[in-house]
Amino acid sequence: MARLNARGLLSLRGAVLPLGALSLWWMVTSLGLVRGPLVVTPVQVVAVPFLDASGRELWAALGTSMARVLAGGLIGGLIGLTAGYLTGLYRLAALGLSPTVHSIRQVALFAWIPLLTAWFGNGEATKLVFTALSAFFPLFLATEQGIRQVPRPLVDVASVLNLTYLTRITKLYLPAALPSIYIGLQIAVLSAWIGTIGAEYAIGNGRGLGSFIASGRDQFRMDIVLAGVITLAAGGVLLNSLATRLSHALSPWTKDLR
Amino acid sequence: MNAHLTHAVVIRDLSRSFKGKTVLDHISLDIPAGQFVALLGESGSGKTTLLRALAGLDDDAESKGHYSRPDNVSVLFQDSRLLPWKTVIDNVKLGLRRPDARAAAEAMLADVGLGDKATAWPSTLSGGQKQRASLARSLLRAPALLLADEPFGALDALTRLRMQALLMRLVEHQRPTIILVTHDVDEALLLADRILVLKDGHIAEDHAVSLAHPRHQHQTELSLLRARLLASLGVEAGNL
Known part of the structure; x- marks a missing residue:
């Protein structure tokens, strides 16, 4: 028990800085040290998603963004996983595909938006494609790397045991690449989340957390903007923990190593 | 000839x-x-x-x-080369397409003295135990x-x-x-x-x-x- 308490106290250390900043913000605004149309108190920010008509739109916006990030992320992630598997395993695919993907990756993600809106218009399709693109690159790179690093001795075992092609994929290559794929998944999830919000913000129309923040900014509603930003961060934390849980559930043999 | x-x-x-x-x-x-x-x-x-x-x-x-x-042919390597993501018994019967693979693997594990380790992860075995599992994998195929x-x-x-x-x-x-x-x-x-x-x-x-x-x-x-x-x-x- 003593150990548990000590560990509990230690884990609180990380909260010191944010709580300090929050107290400072609260003091500065409630004592009236800083005034102006753009200055809001922490209480206003916390209250706005519940008490304000425009603020209440936050929940629907959050739901829409989450659905979008999951749909787009799944599409882009699966394509990245497949492409990474092929280029990781086959020389021909690596020679044909990798140089192109690695070059396209150098283009800053948000530079795609003008092009995508030209191709897919200002609606849902562009946002989904952009989210998919954000998830694609990290998973592609991680899978390619992971498959290439499958230990040669284990490949020998597969060949000695005459494993079928399907068994080799499901029981050797994919599990061996999983640690690398998990790192890719964590990066991909955050990248897709940033991509979703960024696309919503840049395109502006339709529902979503990004558009919610953009419209708050247009109305000079700092409470709405800040509530949106905090929700954005919470969404990122939630997605990250989902990715970690998924990783752990899929690799029970690493339980002792965690 | x-x-x-x-x-x-x-x-x-x-x-x-x-x-x-x-x-x-x-x-x-x-x-x-x-x-x-x-x-x-x-x-x-x-x-x-x-x-x-x-x-x-x-x-x-x-x-x-x-x-x-x-x-x-079966090959026994110097290191056991068990797949870390498969339990001991799944390693032993890996790739065997026989309806009784599981029962045969259990019997073989008992034979090498690992009857109680069938569902353990390879990372929890000692060096000697891993090599026993590897031996069981090789011999189960009756090479x-x-x-x-x-x-x-x-x-x-x-x-x-x-x-x-x-x-x-x-x-x-x-x-x-x-x-x-x-x-x-x-x-x-x-x-x-x-x-x-x-x-x-x-x-x-x-x-x-x-x-x-x-x-x-x-x-x-x-x-x-x-x-x-x-x-x-x-x-x-x-x-x-």
């Missing part, structure tokens, strides 16, 4: 080289079915290369000559030819003795042809029916050991052969 029928392994003029460096140099060898052959040699003599050639694991070598061997590349080389002396005894007990019934690569002259003397010494990629010596099992190190025939083998491996036994 008739000789091929009674021989499990027939090797003719087999050469292997890597990037121009010759490792196996025109090896010819006949091994009768059921014979236990130990392959001795200094590091770099080509023992492992010969074994990997027979296992079909040397795509990257320049090859000459040919060999015939049974289709049903006609067992290729073993220093399978006990990384184990401590006591565990090695236990594993040698276990191997002898298990192959007593199956009677596969065995080629065991080893550094350990005593291991070769205690286990094998025939001892080959490989030197610079060719077979330098070929000794039959006809003593019955179980053997022990102090039998005169073994002592004499040991001195000869050590001398041919460059160790003067008198100096120890």
Whole structure:
């Protein structure tokens, strides 16, 4: 028990800085040290998603963004996983595909938006494609790397045991690449989340957390903007923990190593 | 041609080289079915290369000559090479397409003394236990030819003795042809029916050991052969 308490106290250390900043913000605004149309108190920010008509739109916006990030992320992630598997395993695919993907990756993600809106218009399709693109690159790179690093001795075992092609994929290559794929998944999830919000913000129309923040900014509603930003961060934390849980559930043999 | 029928392994003029460096140099060898052959040699003599050639694991070598061997081959490596993401029993029956694979794997695990470790992860086993699981995986396939590349080389002396005894007990019934690569002259003397010494990629010596099992190190025939083998491996036994 003593150990548990000590560990509990230690884990609180990380909260010191944010709580300090929050107290400072609260003091500065409630004592009236800083005034102006753009200055809001922490209480206003916390209250706005519940008490304000425009603020209440936050929940629907959050739901829409989450659905979008999951749909787009799944599409882009699966394509990245497949492409990474092929280029990781086959020389021909690596020679044909990798140089192109690695070059396209150098283009800053948000530079795609003008092009995508030209191709897919200002609606849902562009946002989904952009989210998919954000998830694609990290998973592609991680899978390619992971498959290439499958230990040669284990490949020998597969060949000695005459494993079928399907068994080799499901029981050797994919599990061996999983640690690398998990790192890719964590990066991909955050990248897709940033991509979703960024696309919503840049395109502006339709529902979503990004558009919610953009419209708050247009109305000079700092409470709405800040509530949106905090929700954005919470969404990122939630997605990250989902990715970690998924990783752990899929690799029970690493339980002792965690 | 008739000789091929009674021989499990027939090797003719087999050469292997890597990037121009010759490792196996025109090896010819006949091994009768059921014979236990130990392959001795200094590091770099080509023992492992010969074994990997027979296992079909040397795509990257320049090859000459040919060999015939049974289709049903198992390989026992120095490290256990269990898949870390499969439980012990799933490793043992990996790739087996038999309806009774699970029951057979359970029985084989009990045979090697790992009956209670079937659902354990490989990372929780000791080195000796991993090698037992690996042995179970190899023998569950009832191989006609067992290729073993220093399978006990990384184990401590006591565990090695236990594993040698276990191997002898298990192959007593199956009677596969065995080629065991080893550094350990005593291991070769205690286990094998025939001892080959490989030197610079060719077979330098070929000794039959006809003593019955179980053997022990102090039998005169073994002592004499040991001195000869050590001398041919460059160790003067008198100096120890």
